[in-house]
Amino acid sequence: MEANNPRIPSGEAPRVALHSARRVYRAVNGHARVERVGNEASSTWFLRAAGEFDADTVACLREAVGDARRDDAERILLDVYQVGFWDSTFLHALVEAHRGPAGLVLVGPLPFRIRRLFEITGTLRL
Incomplete structure (x- = not known):
């Protein structure tokens, strides 16, 4: 099929970007x-987070944010819509990420439970 494509020279594999x-x-x-x-x-x-975040699992979020910082990211966007459970460790990781050199911005629909957690803890303004 590819051999008949005039844009791909004969005998040369197509390049995929x-x-x-x-x-x-x-x-x-x-x-x-x-x-x-x-x-x-x-x-x-x-970044898109999903699952249950607590002291035993939050390291994957910190690793992703750390890689973004090492890559000199200017901004980190985080979708938390699929996060089903979190504790104060998760909240702390979000606040740490927000205060870093590459600001963290939550995007997408914010589940009511997370929004309520931010309201109760006074971190909604962040």
Whole structure:
């Protein structure tokens, strides 16, 4: 099929450009993950968190944020819509990430439970 394509010289394999980066950070114990999606060359990192975040699983979030900082990300966007459980460790990791050199911005629909946690703890303004 490709041999008949006039844009691909005969005998040469088509080149595929990788436009997106996808990396999944998984908790060693428990059910939590953070996935990086989006443009590899972008100075903005888009992360999607899912699962249950507590002291045993929050390391995957910290690792993803740390990689973004090492990559000199100017902004980190985090979707928390699929987070089903969190504790104060998760909240602390979010506050730490927000205060870092690459600001953290929560995007997408914010579940009521997380919004309420921010209201109760006084961190909603962050």
